[in-house]
Amino acid sequence: MARKTGSHSEITGPRVREAALTLFARHGFAAVSMRQIAREVGVQAGALYLYTKDKQSLLFDLMRTHMDELLAAWAIEPKGDTALDALEAFSRFHIRFHLERPDAVFIAYMELRNLTDENFAAIEALRRQYEGELEAILRAGQEAGELDLSDIRLSSMAIIAMLTGVNTWYREGGRLSREAVADRYWDMVKGAVGA
Amino acid sequence: MARKTGSHSEITGPRVREAALTLFARHGFAAVSMRQIAREVGVQAGALYLYTKDKQSLLFDLMRTHMDELLAAWAIEPKGDTALDALEAFSRFHIRFHLERPDAVFIAYMELRNLTDENFAAIEALRRQYEGELEAILRAGQEAGELDLSDIRLSSMAIIAMLTGVNTWYREGGRLSREAVADRYWDMVKGAVGA
DNA sequence: CTTGGATATGAACGATTGTTCAGTTACCAA
DNA sequence: TTGGTAACTGAACAATCGTTCATATCCAAG
Numbered sequence: 001m002a003r004k005t006g007s008h009s010e011i012t013g014p015r016v017r018e019a020a021l022t023l024f025a026r027h028g029f030a031a032v033s034m035r036q037i038a039r040e041v042g043v044q045a046g047a048l049y050l051y052t053k054d055k056q057s058l059l060f061d062l063m064r065t066h067m068d069e070l071l072a073a074w075a076i077e078p079k080g081d082t083a084l085d086a087l088e089a090f091s092r093f094h095i096r097f098h099l100e101r102p103d104a105v106f107i108a109y110m111e112l113r114n115l116t117d118e119n120f121a122a123i124e125a126l127r128r129q130y131e132g133e134l135e136a137i138l139r140a141g142q143e144a145g146e147l148d149l150s151d152i153r154l155s156s157m158a159i160i161a162m163l164t165g166v167n168t169w170y171r172e173g174g175r176l177s178r179e180a181v182a183d184r185y186w187d188m189v190k191g192a193v194g195a
Numbered sequence: 196m197a198r199k200t201g202s203h204s205e206i207t208g209p210r211v212r213e214a215a216l217t218l219f220a221r222h223g224f225a226a227v228s229m230r231q232i233a234r235e236v237g238v239q240a241g242a243l244y245l246y247t248k249d250k251q252s253l254l255f256d257l258m259r260t261h262m263d264e265l266l267a268a269w270a271i272e273p274k275g276d277t278a279l280d281a282l283e284a285f286s287r288f289h290i291r292f293h294l295e296r297p298d299a300v301f302i303a304y305m306e307l308r309n310l311t312d313e314n315f316a317a318i319e320a321l322r323r324q325y326e327g328e329l330e331a332i333l334r335a336g337q338e339a340g341e342l343d344l345s346d347i348r349l350s351s352m353a354i355i356a357m358l359t360g361v362n363t364w365y366r367e368g369g370r371l372s373r374e375a376v377a378d379r380y381w382d383m384v385k386g387a388v389g390a
Numbered sequence: 391c392t393t394g395g396a397t398a399t400g401a402a403c404g405a406t407t408g409t410t411c412a413g414t415t416a417c418c419a420a
Numbered sequence: 421t422t423g424g425t426a427a428c429t430g431a432a433c434a435a436t437c438g439t440t441c442a443t444a445t446c447c448a449a450g
Contacts, residue, residue: 012427026308027308028223028225028308028309029223030222030225031225033406033407034409043428044428044429044430045408045409046409046411046428046429046430047427047428049408050426050427050428054409055408055409110305113221113222113223114222114226150379150382151379154371154376154379154380155379155383157361157364158360158380158383159357160360161356161359161363162353162354162360164356165353165355165356165360168356169352176346176349181349184345184346184350185353187345188387189387191386191387191389192357192384192387193383194386203396203397207397207398228436228437229437229438229439230436230437230438238399239398239399240400240439241398241399241400241401241440242397244438244440245397249438249439250438250439
């Protein structure tokens with residue numbers, strides 16, 4: 001027995017990454033075995049190695065894809081004219097983007113310690129790049145006199161932590177819609193930066 | 196060979212928890228073996244079971260102890276007269292307390308999924324209790340007209356996420372002292388609640 | 391000096407881990 | 421119709437996992 005009818009590489013490959021994403025998010029990278037992922041896909045464990053070099057690469061690919069998509073999505077996001085407009089765009093974008101892929105976000109923040117040193121450095125660089133986007137906005141706002149900040153780097157970290165925190169409590173179909181949440185968080189961000 | 200000279204339960208017990216705390220924080224619960232913990236303590240793996248029922252209990256004990264200490268410390272913290280005073284006290288306390296025990300904080304936030312359902316419920320209840328402390332302050336401030344909030348629960352989650360976020364980037368001996376960080380975060384919290 | 395309980399060892403248990411690989415099957419192009 | 425190759429199986433590998441337990445040693449009390 002081998003090779004079930006109608007199976008194709010273009011189908012199985014993405015399914016492996018989907019299953020890994022879900023399982024890693026739910027149970028943690030170290031707690032999930034290659035056999036569990038294979039079972040979820042409906043395949044034997046050995047077949048996974050047609051689609052990934054090893055377990056570590058599977059994790060790294062998920063995280064790098066996520067960060068790449070994050071940066072790419074922000075790059076094409078309309079940012080308005082003023083720094084304050086850009087800050088609002090960033091706040092709403094961050095919440096929306098992160099709420100759309102909670103599993104990937106969870107993994108990207110929780111499984112950093114399970115990366116090899118080299119892979120960690122790569123992901124960390126991408127994260128720094130994203131933080132840099134916000135810092136640039138804050139700096140522009142500061143120079144334009146639109147914002148009142150005592151420390152740009154610190155404000156950047158505070159804002160990102162606050163916005164990402166939505167993912168820890170937001171549940172679909174809850175009391176507030178995503179838009180309502182974004183409205184209120186933007187209010188708080190605005191207040192925090194003295195605008 | 197067994198029982199080295201001068202070994203005592205009162206020494207080994209805490210050392211087991213210390214080692215588990217450090218290793219769980221660094222590598223994650225699932226990635227740390229009982230033998231690694233034992234090696235760190237300078238003992239064989241079997242000896243750990245004189246101090247913990249099993250690996251799960253070891254994790255749960257660390258988390259419950261942390262949450263108990265958090266609630267106990269906040270209970271005796273001076274809170275001032277007004278709701279705004281209490282909010283400042285909470286902000287400064289939260290940062291100080293969490294920066295003092297980064298490993299325990301890390302574990303308490305990252306290893307929830309490795310708890311059994313029962314243990315998870317217990318920790319979750321303690322966390323809710325802590326969040327309730329902040330919500331009570333915000334509610335009092337709202338009613339006294341000191342604060343301008345559109346949603347108390349949401350503001351509470353945003354503030355906690357923002358404050359806890361300090362742990363992800365703060366490094367001892369860095370650019371800012373703990374006090375300086377707390378000063379700036381209090382400014383941002385104040386702004387976020389419209390005060 | 392004897393004894394008993396506390397503290398620890400070290401070997402062993404079955405289960406599971408990530409990964410490899412020879413063999414088997416299904417599909418597609420010729 | 422045939423042959424080649426992409427896709428997959430199923431077994432196997434050594435290593436490691438959490439946990440138990442018979443055994444050994446140490447220390448304090450009688």
